[in-house]
Amino acid sequence: MNSPHASSRSIAAVNWVAFKTLVSKEIRRFTRIWVQTIVPPAVSAVLYMMIFGKLIGTRIGDMDGHPYINFVVPGIIMMAVITNSYSNAVSSFFGAKFQHHIEEMLIAPIHNWVILAGYVVGGVCRGLAVGALVAAVSLFFTRITVENPLITVMVVVLTSTLFALGGVINSVYAKSFDDISIIPNFVLTPLTYLGGIFYSVKLLPDFWYNISLLNPVLYMINGFRYGILGSSDFPLWWSFFVIAVFILVLAAIALHLMNKGVGIKS
Amino acid sequence: MYALEISQLKKTYDNGHEALKGIDLAVEEGDFFALLGPNGAGKSTAIGVISSLVNDSGGSIKVFGKDLSTERNLCKLDIGLVPQEINFNVFETPLNILTTQAGYYGVDRATATTRAEKYLKLLDLWDKRNGPAREMSGGMKRRLMIARALVHAPRLLILDEPTAGVDIEIRRSMWEFLEKINRDGTTIILTTHYLEEAETLCRNVAIIDKGVIVEQGAVEELLSRSMVQTFVLDLKDSATAAPTLTGFEVMSCEDKRLEVEVVIGQSLNGLFQQLQQQGFEVTSMRNKSNRLEEFFLRLVSKSEAA
Structure with missing residues (x-):
């Protein structure tokens, strides 16, 4: 064998190639099964926009100074982004654990933060792909011009990063496929639906308004809505602050779990 | 290195x-x-x-x-x-x-x-x-x-x-x-x-x-360092009783199959001579297991006994 032996490569260079490999593997995974990963959120979005935007929305009138269909579109896009970035990370990481091919990475000279970053970027890519598709579908129902493109992109990328991190943490602890559906069904979905997708929280009675303020998803959806429509229930910095704090906390937890080998090493 | x-x-x-x-x-x-x-x-x-x-x-x-x-x-x-x-x-x-x-x-x-x-x-x-x-x-x-x-x-x-x-x-x-x-x-x-x-x-x-x-x-x-090896001898006729061998240990004798333990370096001529004298005709012979396997099994069984 004439191959140069592996040890001639530097660890930093190895990790950069490994990161690109992991991200491309993640993208290949969700695009290969696009019928399961990309299409369903678009179908759901069409139904939401048809029912809440067109059929019911025309009777509701304006919300926060915008036609109701325009008000709900940012929330529907964000809901798709949140769900898909989370489910990509959780299903891919748990699948790798379940089939043991996570061992391919654990025996390789890759830093744990690179593995984490690879799965998170994979989740973000799927979140953005689905978000873009839902946004494209929304053009069949309304015409929206994006008020602040930079803020829109920043909020959506950071939010999908946050939920991809959550997906990795969920899958680290998961021991069965049931364990990866509990959080999406019983935590993520209620938080998202109650996060102001379909209504402005200013319409709620004081008690429910104050309860809603504890929901972090509310700030993400409002931040995104500000980017697209130029209006929000809260100052923009609240959104960035909440997202940044959650990203830092979840990243620290995920990295700690991986360094300890929780759920992945004996 | x-x-x-x-x-x-x-x-x-x-x-x-x-x-x-x-x-x-x-x-x-x-x-x-x-x-x-x-x-x-x-x-x-x-x-x-x-x-x-x-x-x-x-x-x-x-x-x-x-x-x-x-x-x-x-x-x-x-x-x-x-x-x-x-x-x-x-x-x-x-x-x-x-x-x-x-x-x-x-x-x-x-x-x-x-x-x-x-x-x-x-x-x-x-x-x-x-x-x-x-x-x-x-x-x-x-x-x-x-x-x-x-x-x-x-x-x-x-x-x-x-x-x-x-x-x-x-x-x-x-x-x-x-x-x-x-x-x-x-x-x-x-x-x-x-x-x-x-x-x-x-x-x-x-x-x-x-x-x-x-x-x-x-x-x-x-x-x-493996001191003994076991041979499997196929007999022409069924044995009614195990042969009595001097210097060799009969491990088992079933129908037309005889297993004998032989110390490394020991001549097999004496074995065949004794079998012939007792009316046993050997048609073929082979090692029961390869030498490493034999060594391994003895080592592991010794460790279990300990």
Whole structure:
């Protein structure tokens, strides 16, 4: 064998190639099964926009100074982004654990933060792909011009990063496929639906308004809505602050779990 | 230089099971080394710790002189692992499995593709390169794991029962392949339940039992210490009673089959003479097991008795 032996490569260079490999593997995974990963959120979005935007929305009138269909579109896009970035990370990481091919990475000279970053970027890519598709579908129902493109992109990328991190943490602890559906069904979905997708929280009675303020998803959806429509229930910095704090906390937890080998090493 | 140097390696699992009780092991660079032991002896745990899949509970490991605890990633670059269980993504194609694994070791895409082609061809998997890995046979999956372990050009290849469940023809072709890469400079550590495999391929051996290395040395040297061997004699007629032999121990006598233990170096002429005198006609004769297997079984049964 004439191959140069592996040890001639530097660890930093190895990790950069490994990161690109992991991200491309993640993208290949969700695009290969696009019928399961990309299409369903678009179908759901069409139904939401048809029912809440067109059929019911025309009777509701304006919300926060915008036609109701325009008000709900940012929330529907964000809901798709949140769900898909989370489910990509959780299903891919748990699948790798379940089939043991996570061992391919654990025996390789890759830093744990690179593995984490690879799965998170994979989740973000799927979140953005689905978000873009839902946004494209929304053009069949309304015409929206994006008020602040930079803020829109920043909020959506950071939010999908946050939920991809959550997906990795969920899958680290998961021991069965049931364990990866509990959080999406019983935590993520209620938080998202109650996060102001379909209504402005200013319409709620004081008690429910104050309860809603504890929901972090509310700030993400409002931040995104500000980017697209130029209006929000809260100052923009609240959104960035909440997202940044959650990203830092979840990243620290995920990295700690991986360094300890929780759920992945004996 | 040692390819692998293990000192006082310990592993106690969370349930309290002490899988490794302080093992010492040294594998020379370029060696073809067998790590043998009965089920549950600690072989896979040792391999798991060396390859960073299992956290150790004490001791030290050096890979080509580098300390695994302080230079883990540099050590990992030098190690290729073929695990006991199939552990690749069965929905991927063999070509993707290999290029992805090479990428995890920092091999660029073009080099990875060239190496993947080389190993898939060498291991007779090239025709299957673009189909889902789940559709391959058991033997093909085993060979794919060998190709995957080699794609980053490791200096130390660790194989944990690589030929388990593989038919003899494929097993022998895998032996030839492993001998070739060993001749080309790759150090190999092999665990196997086929002791014929270890005796044929390996120059040095360590036997582990209940988390302790009970024997270690050159295969030839260990075999020379094996004092007895058992022969199976096929008889022409059924024996009504076991023969009475002086200087030889009859291990069993059933129908037309006789098992006799012979001390190494003892002349067999006396055995045949006594059998002939007692009216037994021998039609064929063979070793009951290969010599390493016999040595191994005696060692393990001695350890169990203790």
